[in-house]
Amino acid sequence: MIYIHIPFCKQKCSYCNFHFSTSLALKDDMLKAIHQEIDLRHLELENKRIETLYFGGGTPSLLKVDEINRIIDHCAQYYDLSNTLEITLEANPDDLTSSFLRPLSKSPINRLSIGTQSFYDTDLRLMNRAHTSGEAEDSIKRAQDFGFENISIDLIYGASEMDIWKNNLNKAIKLGIPHISSYALTVEPKTALANWIEKKKVMAPNEETQNEEFFYMSDFLHQNGFQHYEISNFAKPGFLSRHNSAYWQGKAYLGLGPSAHSYNGKAIRSWNIANNPLYIKSLAEGKRNFEEEILSEKDQINELIMIGLRTLKGVNYQYILQTFSEELLIELQSLINEKLQNGFLIQEGDFLKIPQKHWFLSDGIASDLFLL
Ligand code: SF4
Structure with missing residues (x-):
């Protein structure tokens, strides 16, 4: 990847x-x-057959289609992209004009992840998005008209009351979207939203409303033929994100660009400097400016649990039992037994998973299992 x-x-x-x-x-x-x-790091990925390529950001749809194509062509010099099934471009609605979509529909990009967030102007203004509700809807229809079938939209819940949320989901269904990624509106430090809340210009998101909207979404999308395959992701059959699924399975990936993370699939994680001028400067000098961490066995187990428990399939416990040292597993097993007894975990074959009714608590359940 x-x-x-x-x-x-x-x-x-x-x-x-x-x-x-x-x-x-x-x-x-x-x-x-x-x-x-791309040139500097092409030896890092052992597997040269790339299954998925993903342009994220930021806003990759600010690039020209030629610029996107040149990056893909350059990757193809080092990697086998002949069987690459999924090449995703994150795009914002206001960028998806006909003059952008026409050449894009002829490029290797075969999946769009559109930052819709809401079909309501009140929500979009609160989020300070660059697009309007009209653009949110038109961009999807236009992309479909240009032949894009594999479309995901992002929707943010917990931004407004339940009626608006229900209408947002209805709209997504009417538009025939096959994949939805949905996250709660969260207040990160040092953001405009945090500042507005502190100054009492807007209300903080209500956790209870978010909880209700999450479960409404899960039921509603299930009734409309979606599989809730990861806490924040829903897909119609055949439209699960291959890129994200591979990431949740702990596969190796190469992350290019400032702040991008890479993982060798074993125990080394690294991330590029999150500073545009310094990133550019170091590459111009033929070097990569990055940090790296070697994951201990405990870190690796914790990470497998944290990521795996967010998915419908769960975490492959058999793999953990076969891979890591016995002394760590004794400690883990006692933590797991407690969650199994309380009904916060269930075992299905080789996998441990959280029952869907407790998914909203998954971060807490996973962190209770962390080995310290
Ligand atoms: S959420 Fe907005 S500001 Fe943040 S990366 Fe996406 S488009 Fe840019």
């Missing part, structure tokens, strides 16, 4: 703490640096 981070956005959404810049002044230098990083 290859992930490419494009660190530019038109404006700063009120809730966002991702790495990006709202100035495009360094865009050409950034693209050059990403190409340099």
Whole structure:
């Protein structure tokens, strides 16, 4: 898997703490640096047959289609993309114009992940999104008209009351969207939203409403033919995200671009510097500016549990039993037994999973199992 981070956005959404810049002044230098990083790190991934490629950000739809194609072509010099089943572009609704979609529909991009967030202007203003409700809907219809079938939209719940949330979900169904990623509106430190709440300009998201909206969404989408395959992700059959699924299975991935994370599939995780000028400078000098951590056995177990318990399938406990040292497993087994007895975990074959009614508590359940 290859992930490419494009660190530019038109404006700063009120809730966002991702790495990006709202100035495009360094865009050409950034693209050059990403190409340099492709050359510099092409030996890192052992498996040269790439199953998925993912342009995330930031806002990758701020690139021209030619610029996207050149990155894909450059990857193809080192990797076998002939069987790459999924090439995703994250796109914002206001970028999905006909003049962008026309060449994009002829490019290797075969999946769009659209940052819709809501079909309501009140929500979109609260989130300081760059698009309107009209653009949210039109962009999806336009992408479909240009032949994109594999479309995911992001929707944020907990931003407004239940009626609006229900209408948002209805709209997604009417538009024939096959994949939805949905996250609660969260208040990250140092964001505009945190500031507005502190100054009492807007209300903080209500946890109870978020809880109700989450369970409503889960039931509603299930009734409409979606599989709730990860806490935040829903898909019609055949439309599960291959990229994210591989990530949740602990497969190796290469992350290119500032702030992008990489994982060797064993015990080494690294992340590029989250600073555009410094990222560009180091690549121009033929070096990668990054940090790295070696995961201990405990870290690896904790991570498998944390990621696996967010999925419908659960965590492969048999794999953990076969892979890690006995002394750690004795401690883990007693923590697991307690959760099994309390009904917060169930065992299905080799897998341990959280019953769906407790998914909203999954982070807490997983952290109770962490080996310290
Ligand atoms: S478009 Fe995405 S990455 Fe950019 S500010 Fe908004 S939420 Fe953050």
